[in-house]
Amino acid sequence: MAKKTRAGAGTPATVTLEAAGITFSVHTYEHDPAAASYGLEAAEALGLEPELVFKTLLAEADGELVVGIVPVGGHLDLKALAATVGAKKAAMADPAVAxxxxxxVVGGISPVGQKKRLRTVLDETALRHAQVYVSGGRRGLDIGLRPEDLVTITGALTASISRSRS
Known part of the structure; x- marks a missing residue:
């Protein structure tokens, strides 16, 4: 059974997970608007290794919006994402469109409970962990869940779509 969230923590992401019966945990922290990286801020604030915390990014691949979920310590490899979804090329989507x-809101985009279901690709490194963390739908809120459950609820493909920061 899904873990109940605290009052005020309900977002489309947590509501979707509860409705699907997926077990998850809720982790809140005080968001700093001056943070250079929302994902690295979350990892640090929650005391987690960056390879366990994943960011949700939107890209446009041959005119189609797609979601890429990668560790916060790295970058989305747009060529790999394009290849995974059968596109010739991909570019980051405009933040307002995302x-x-x-x-x-940007910095709080969850891969779960989006208004429109988009094709989603999860970096395969997530499968190395018993639990991963993604945005819960607002800045300062992350959810922890099994990567297999993340794949199930989003319909994600898994592939190598991240690259290290240079």
Whole structure:
């Protein structure tokens, strides 16, 4: 059974997980608007290794919006994402478009409970861990869940789509 969230923590992501009966945990922290990286801020604030915390990014691949979920310590490999979804090329989506299509604010985009279901690719490194953390649908809120459950609830493909920061 899904873990109940604290009052005020309900977001489309947590509601979707509860409705699906997926077990998850809720982790809140005080978001710093001056943070250079929302994902690294979350990892540090929650005391987690960056390879366990994943960021949700939107890209446009041959005119189609797609979601890439990668560890916060790395970058989305746009060529690998394009190849995975059968596109010739991909570019990062405009942040305003990402917010409008997902229903979440940038820095709080969850891969779960988006307004429109988009093709999603999860970096395969997530499968090395018993639990991973993704945005819960607002800045300062992350959810922890099994990567297999993340794949199930989002319909994600898994592939090598991240690259190290240089």
């Amino acid at each position: 917010a409008r299509v997902t229903g979440y």
